[in-house]
Amino acid sequence: MTRTDRPWLDPALGPEERVEALLAVMTLEEKVGQTHQVANITPEDEDAIRAGAVSSSLYASGATAGNERDEGMLVANIDAAQRLAVEESRLGVPLLFGRDVIHGHRTVFPIPLGLAAAFDDGLAEETARVAAEEATLEGVAWTFAPMMDVSEEPRWGRVAESLGEQPVLAGRLAAGMVRGFQGEDPSDRRRLAACAKHFVGYGLSTGGRDYNTVSVGENTLRNLHLRPFRDAVRAGVTTVMAAFNDVDGTPMHAHRRLLREVLKDEWGFDGVVVGDWNGVGQLVRQGVAGDLREAARLAIEAGVDLDMCAGAYTAHLADLVRSGEVDEALLDDAVRRVLRLKVRLGLFEHPYAGDLEDDPAPTAATRSLARRAAQAAHVLVKNDGVLPLDPAGEDRVLLTGGFVDEGDALLGTWVLDGRGEEVVTPADALRERLGEEPGVQFGRRLDVLDGRFPDQVLELARRASTAVMLLGEHRGRSGEDRCVTDIGLPPGQLDVLRHVAALGTPVVAVVYTGRPLDLTEVLDLAAAVVVVWHPGVEAGSALTDVLVGDVEPHGRLPMTFPLSVGHVPTSTHQRPTGRPIPVERDRFEGRYVDALTHSRLPFGFGLSYTSVEYGEPSVEPESVPVEDGTATVRVTLSNSGSRPCREVVQLYAHDPVADVTRPEVELVTWQTVDLAPGESREVALAVSTRDFAYSGRDLTERVDRGDIVLLAGPDSATLRATTLTLT
Structure with missing residues (x-):
């Protein structure tokens, strides 16, 4: 077939004309191929690519790639696979390469929950724009962000990826990220297709256990959980991802009512609905499909256009159409959406990434943005006057805790391409600001100790005027499949804090976290408490800026921090009951007989260095x-x-x-x-x-x-x- 026989390659034609021209000449197998996404392309996929039987590739280390590192994007391998599709397949339809670029690519910004603390949709847009500019240099055309699952469940590890508990906050930030990723013209080679996920109700997973069942009515979905998705659709998001959970017994990958009738028909969404990793295949495990063939039928009927890594469509969809069990019109609708996305992204004109020839490493400009974003994520929740530290004073400062010289842990969850060695650590930044050389030496103004030996911490704390204690979670404790039953600090940290506070040394508690934590005792023991989430590559610089007062703290809590795990769920989602809880806290407060009810750290809370x-x-x-x-x-x-x-x-x-x-x-x-x-x-x-x-x-x-x-x-x-x- 010559180029003149391929009108879909003519950019002078309108997008819909190109899509229809291509669809008209496709065989049934080629149509099915456009609904099939594989994981990292291997030599075993080459013949399928030549046959037009592969539409897209997800580059990731596995189903929970946010917890594992891989070798990164290899542009030469991507372009080699693309060449098979463009130059050796019958129709020359390019492949679509996706990767999880959640809160930065090489320049890593605060985790989304930390970014939400800035209450700044313009900042969210800027960070997404930089992430797109870097990721496209390595062949990424599609990212699986933003995530806008509304949740009041801090045990659920994926709140780290969320944009807060309030729909209007999550929706405005998500819309900003969509604009940043996609730009005004998604065909711009430095832009990415965005993906609104996870549709819908995932944040309600029972018990805070990932992938779990959800019991919720459509009214609550519409008034709470669907609203950020509506904002993303209005902002022009090109793809939406189905959630792993069921909703009141119907798995989302088989939920025709919500996917096809609400998202596609009622809202008019004309983009691609992609399944989550093996989400179509998991319909068998969820007990609504007897086998993979039935799972494929349920998913295509529900409105899942692209099967991510389950292989259900490529194995069974053609036969289902031939047998009459699936209307070919449903398949055609899915294929139109996938082809429309590829046209919108300009993949037919610019399929290859290697000719961009640039380095995605952080630059002075991207680091400046990362520093500003991390500063905005810092939430001061207590201050008895110990902050800001006087950078020109003579007081002795102890910096201690497991994060003092740590880079990788401060990047947060779902960082596939960021590098720990590119992170400015708290010790490096504070040493530079206070004019100290590395090393623990008595007589200097700044002592740095990683906290492995608490007895040494106590010895130095006795000599210090202020102890800055870096507490909280390693990044591996939050994210996908990283749920906890205890939302307190990890074991051992409170014990050291108690002993340091008992010495009478004022403590500044700096809390790194991917979720709201029970900070009740921390608030009682420390003179100042700063929640900084996982801040990204400029972690140490931003912390130092805030501690010494070069920047005024201005972050606000995007989720309520419960008083304890027994208070979960606690949030601004509370609706009136027939017997409201009295608010005279000095007299009586129900409904627990063994604890107060109202959080000390409510949604939107945050202090500054003034009143x-x-x-x-x-x-x-x-x-x-x-x-x-x-x-x-x-x-x-x-x-x-x-x-x-x-x-x-x-x-x-x-x-x-x-x-x-x-x-x-x-x-x-x-x-x-x-x-x-x-x-x-x-x-x-x-x-x-x-x-x-x-x-x-x-x-x-x-x-x-x-x-x-x-x-x-x-x-x-x-x-x-x-x-x-x-x-």
Whole structure:
């Protein structure tokens, strides 16, 4: 077949014309080939590629690649496989290469949960753009991010990949990441196809156990879990990944109602629905398919377009169509979507990666962005005045803990291409800032000890004016299939903290983590506590910037930190009950007889090195029409301290009378404001009646007449109210 016989190669034609021209000449086997994704391509795949029987390749070390390292992307091997598809197959359809580029490629940014602490969708977009620019240099055309599973379950390891517990936060950040990955034109060679995952309800896995069953109704899905996905679809995301879990007994890879009827038909999503790793094959294990053949039928009928690494479609789909058990129109729809994606990405014009010829290693510019992102992720949750440290003072500082000289552990989960040796460690950065040479020497201002020998830690802590203790989780303790029953610090860390605090030495506890932890005793023992997540390649630089006050801490908690594992789930998802919990904490608080209820570290919480006072909010106008009404909430902030700050002003809403129970508080919007010492400023937060839309009992979206309570403040537990009436 000559090029003139291949109109789908003509960029002058519209995308749909190209897709239809190609689909019209495909054999049944070639169509099925476009629904088949393999893992890393090997010599055994070469004949299948020549036959047009392979559509895509996922480069990863295995099913849980976030916990294992591989040899990385090899451009020469990728281009060799691409050459087989483009030059030696009958139709010349290029392959699509995917890889998990979750929070950076070589320049690693904070884990998504840490990035969410910045409350900055523009920053999320910037980091995704850099990740795309680096990853495309190594042949990656498709990433499996952003993840927007809404969860209130810190035992679940994958909260590290999430964008927080509030739908509006997760949705705005996800939309920013989609824009960053894909750009205005996904065919730009430095852009990636993004993937909204995991559709849907994965964050509700029972007991916080990965891959587990989910019991939830469609109303809750629509009012909570589906909302970030809707935002990603509106932002133009090109692919969506089905979740591993079932929803009320129906596995998502076989869930026609949610995949085909809601995502594709109701929302008009015209991109690719990809299965998760062996997700189609796992329908057999989940007990809804008797064998792989039946699993293939269920998945294609449900709307899964691309089978990731299960081999179910390539083994059985052609026969299912021939036998009449599967309508060929369903196959054609899946193939159209896959071909449309390849056209949109410009793969027919630019199939090869090797001619880009550049190095994806971190640069001064990408490190600067990584440092800014890591700074924004730092959340100061307690400070008795010990911070910031005086960089020019004479006080003796002890830096101790397992992370002092650690690089790799600070990259976080799902880092396939970042390198530990490229990480700025806490010890390196603090030594440079305080002017100290490496090594533990008495008489110097900074002592550094990795904490392997607690007796040495105690000896140095006695001599120190301040002990900076690096606590928390190794990156291998969070991520996929990294669930825990205890959300406290890993064994041994609290014991050392107790002994250091008993000496009377003020402790700054720095907490590296991929999940909300029970920090109750840490908050009691330490003079200051900073939650820094897993910050990426500029971990040490950002920490030092915050500790010495070169940068004001301005991160906010994107998830509630429960008082204990027994309090899980604890979140802003709480809806009113018939007998609410009293809030007079000094008198009585239910519902436990052995513990208080309300978290000390609520969603949105975070301190600065100054104090900010909020005035009473007002709204104007006080009433608006229910159809497309707009209003402005105004609140005055005053920086009553001696240092500048960056404040995240948060606006929540509560609908007191609705068709279904609505959350006690739900984030509507936020605004970040810089305040100089002594400065007061009025902040205006715009709202629309669409912000109060929800799905009612009949599952249709509605906005009700009546009052909406609007609550403004620094976090979800410290709020002042005003009322807007919808008429």
